Amino acid sequence: GAVVSQHPSRVICKSGTSVKIECRSLDFQATTMFWYRQFPKKSLMLMATSNEGSKATYEQGVEKDKFLINHASLTLSTLTVTSAHPEDSSFYICSARDQREGLDTQYFGPGTRLTVL
């Protein structure tokens, strides 16, 4: 397997502030990372695909100005929730695409619980 970390694991912020979440692939390089959002007892919902060195690709209905994604290196992608509001409260999970050894799979981070007051 492989290790993907996220930081912070939990964050509470006031409405109107911005929050940055980091996703790191610790033992492999990932040209592609993904950001998901998950509501209680629901499936993961893909928000955007983060490509190293280029702009992220957002899924339909996801505001790119609201959820800023930067993939500045092969091991780090960041998601910034700008001007957060209570409806942005959710569980955010990243994953990194692993294409080593002939496989094509993804490993997930542990998730970040965002609570906007």
Place this chain on the structure above:
Amino acid sequence: KNQVEQSPQSLIILEGKNCTLQCNYTVSPFSNLRWYKQDTGRGPVSLTIMTFSENTKSNGRYTATLDADTKQSSLHITASQLSDSASYICVVTRTGGFKTIFGAGTRLFVKA
């Protein structure tokens, strides 16, 4: 249409018992099928990954099977433990562009 359907939606079993979770898919062209375990409040953890040519893969007490002809997969859990209580997600990847389709998951509850 590319879909992944899992059954049952939820399952309750007694500790020590075995169980089997099902995953049927219509994804094409097929690249691989993966099973993940997701504990509440955590990210999914990879259990198995199978390509077209593989029909079984084990990871400890977890054994996944794949029938690429019928487009069915199963995850068998042997001698269940309380810590097996989680959601189990089947994910199928299409070839070209890493398009992944997630199943809705099966919520497993293991009771003492």
